[in-house]
Amino acid sequence: MIQCQTPDDVMRVISEKGITFIDLKFSDPFGQWQHLTIPTHEFGLHSFEEGIPFDGSSIRGWKGIQESDMLLIPDPKSAFIDPFINEPTLSLICDVVDPITKEPYSRDTRQIAKKALEFLRSTGIGDIAYFGPEAEFFIFDDIRFSTGPNHAFYQIDSEEAWWNTSREENPNLGYKIPFKRGYFPVSPLDKTHDIRMEMVKTLEEVGITVEREHHEVATAGQGEINFRFSDIIGSGDNILKYKYVLRNVGYRFGKFVTFMPKPIAGDNGSGMHVHFSIWRNGENLFAGNSYAGLSEIALYAIGGIIKHARAICAFSNPTTNSYHRLVPGYEAPVRLAYSARNRSAAIRIPLGSQSPKAKRIEVRFPDPSSNPYLTFTALLMAAIDGIENRIHPGEPLDKDIYSLPPEELANVPQTPGSLQEAIDALKEDKEFLLKGGVMDEDFINMWIETKQAEVDAIRLVPHPKEFELYFDV
Template sequence: MSVQQILKTIEENSIMFVDFRFIGLNGGVHHITLPVSEVNEETFENGVAFDGSSIPGFRGIEESDMVMMPDTESAFVDPFTLHPTLNIMCNIFTPAGERYDRDPRSIAQKAEEYLQKSGVGTAAFFAPESEFFIFDDVRFENNMNSSFYSVDSEEAAWNTGRKEEGGNLGYKVAVKGGYVPVAPTDAQQDIRSEMVRIMEETGLKVERHHHEVATAGQAEINFRFSTLTTTADNLIKYKYIVQNVAKQWGKVATFMPKPLFGDNGSGMHVHSSIFDGDTPLFYEKGAYGNLSKLAMNYIGGILYHAPALIALTNPSTNSFKRLVPGYEAPVNLVFSKGNRSAAVRIPIAAVSPKGCRIEFRTPDSTANPYLAFAAMLLAGLDGIKKGLDPVALGYGPFDKNIYELSDDEKKEIRSVPGTLEEALDALESDSAFLTESGVFSEDFIANYIAFKRNEAKQVAIRIHPHEFNLYFNV
C-alpha cells in the first residue's frame, strides 16, 4: 500500500487519528497517536520521533532520540477505538537514518533478506498456533510480606460446587477434558466467534477456532500462514484482538504459558516451510514424512540449536512451568511424523506438496514473534548450510509415545533446558548461527541475555507461597 493509498484510506474511512506502533524487546506493543491534521506525506518520509530510553532494553538516556518509520503495508482500521483510528506498524531507526539493531521487527526483515541472499529460497512461511486462556477473574499481588495469585472461570473444574452462580448448572470442563466439546460445556463459543469476526474484518484469514484441552477456558484460534514478518505482524494483531474482545465481554485473556497448576499449559506450535518462488522446497514424495533432504537438514538445525533457540522461543520463567513431561509438553528434542510428544512434528494428514511443513511445538506466546521466527529460520538455514542430518545426530525419528518409554530409553533423548537461566547459558555459548549472518548483532544478543537474566533473578529472589508448605514448620 502506497502512502497515497494510506491517505485515501484515511479520507474514505473518516479517520480521525493515526496510531503509530512499534515492538519492544519483550514483544509488547508501544504506540504514539497523531491526529490526522498532523499526518501527511512527510510523516511517512521522516517518521515519528520517540524517547527510546523509556522503553526497557532499548536505549540509554544519553542517546534516547529514536524514529519510528511507518510500514504502510501493515495498516488496518482499529476495531476498538471510540474515534476512527488507523493503526500502522513501524520499524525503528536512529536519527542518522540507520536501522536500529535492537528493533525486533527490523531483525525479522533482515532474516528474510538473508534467506534471499543465501540462495536457498525466496520466502519462508510461518503459521503459529497461539493458545490462550479466557478467565472471568484474575487477581495477584507481590509484597514484602505477602504473595498470591488467583484466577477463576465459569467453566473451571474447581467450580462444580460453587453456589454464587444462583444455582450451579454444572457443565464444567474437567481437568484435561476440554478438547473440542460442544455447548453447554464449551461456554465460550460466542466470544471466540466474535474474536474471529473482528480478525477477519481487520484482514486476518482465520481457518478455525475451538476449545483446547485445559479446563477454565483454554482456547485456540488459527489464522492463515504468511511470510515471516507479516506473520509476526498478524500475531501481534491477533493478540490485540483476543485481549480487547475479552475485555469487552467482561473477561480477561492471557497468553501466559502456565497460569494453572496441574493442567495443560498454552503453547504456540509454529509451522514453517521454505519456498523458491512458487516451488515448495520441503516436499519429496515417498520420503519419511514426504520431507526433502533440505527439510531434514532444516530440522537438524532446529534441534541442534534448540537449547539456545529456546531462550528466544520460550523466553519467560513461566515458560518452563509448561515444559515439563506429562502435559503434552514437547520437551523431547526429537522429530517424528504426526507424534505430538516430539519437539518437531511433521504433519502428515491432508497435506499437499505446498502444505508440506515442519511444526516446532516447543515455543509459547511469551516469545517476541519477530525474534522467535527469525531465530527459527536462522537455525534451520544453518542446518541446511552444514548439512545437519537429524537421524545421524540421534534426533529420531521417534514414532512412539516418548512419555511411555523406559527410563533407559529416555536417557538417549536430549531434553529442553529446565529453566530460563539454562536456556540463556545455551544462547551465550551458541549464538554464532544468529550473528554470523548479521541478522542479530552481538550487542543485541548480549543485551537480550542481560535483560532476561534480570527477569529470572527477579523471580528467583522472591519467596514462593509453596515454600511455606514445605519449610515453615521445619
C-alpha cells in the same frame, strides 16, 4: 477490512473513511505493542519517507537517554482501522530507524526479522520463509495477584473451571470442564464460544484470515484461534495484532485474556506451535521423497533446529513460567526429536494434506509469551545453519515419547528445564544468530541481562508452595 499496498493507498483510505487519527504501533524487544497517536493533519505522504520522531529512551530493553531519538517508519501494508478506538482511527505498524544514519535500529525486533529474511536470500537457499503460528490462550473471569516482603499470592477464576463444581452460583448450573478434558466440548460445557466467535469476527475485520477456532484441552476457558500463514514479517505482525484483538474483545466481555504459558497448576499450558517452510521461486523446498514426504533440505533444517533448540528457547520460551509448561505429560514436547503425526515430539510433520505446497514442519516447543519476530528469526537462522552445514537430524522417533523407558530416553536430547538453562545455552551457542548481522552482540547481551534479572527476581522471593512443604521443618 481494508487493503493497502502503498502510501497513496493509505492516504486514500484516510480520506474515504473519514479517519481523524493515526495510531502508530511498534513492538518493544519483548513483544509488547507500544503506540503513539497523532491527528491526521500531522500525517502525510512525507511520513512514510521522513518518519515520525519519538523518544525511545523509556522503552524497556532499548538504549539509554543519550541515544533516545528515534524515527517510526509506517508500513503501508500493515494498515487497519482500529476497532477499539472510539474516534475513526487508522493503525499502522512501524519499523524503527536511527534518525541520523537512517539505518534499522538494532534493537527493533521487526527489523531483526527483516534482516533474517535478507540473510536467507543472500545464501541462495530460498527467497521466502512462511510461518503459521498457533497461539493458545486462556479467558478468565477474574485474576488477582500480589507480592510483597510478607506475602505472595495469585488467584484465578472461571465459570467453567473444574474447581468451581461446588461453588454456589445461585444456583450452580454445573457443566464444568474437568482438567485435561477441554478439547472440543460443545456448550454448555464450552462457555467461551460466543466470545471466541466475536474474536474471530474482529480478527477478520482487521485483516487476519481465520481458519478455525475451538476450545483447548485445559479447563478455565483455554482456547485457540488459527489464522492463515504468512511470511516472517506478516506472521509476526499478525501475532501481535491477534493478541491485541483477543485482549480487547475479552475486556469488552468483562473477561481477561492471558497468553501466560502455564497459569494453572496441574493442567495443560498454552503453547505456540509454529508451522514453518522455506520456498524459492514459488517452489516449496521442504517437499520431497524422504521421510514423511520431506526433502533433504527440510531434514537438514530440522537438524539445525534440534542442534540449536536449547539456545532458541531463550527467545521462544523466554519466561520462567515457560518452563512450568515444558514438562512431560501435558502435551508440551520436551524431547528434541522429530516424527510424523506424533505430538509428543518437539518437531512434527503434519500429514493432513499430501500436496507438496502443504509440506512443512511444526515446531511445538515455543509458547505465546515470546516475541514472534525473535522466535521466527531464531528458527529460521537455525534452519539455515542446518541446511548450509548439512546437519542431519538422525532417525525419526515414531513412538509415544512420554511412555518410553529411561534407557531409551537417555539418548534423546531435551529442551532446557529452566530459563536459566536456556540463557546459559544462548551464551554458549549464539554464532548462528550473528551471521549476516541479523542479531548483534549488543542485542543478545541486552536480552541475556534482562532475562537473567527475571530469573534472579524469582529466585529472591519465597514461593507459597514452599510454606506448605517447609514451614514446619
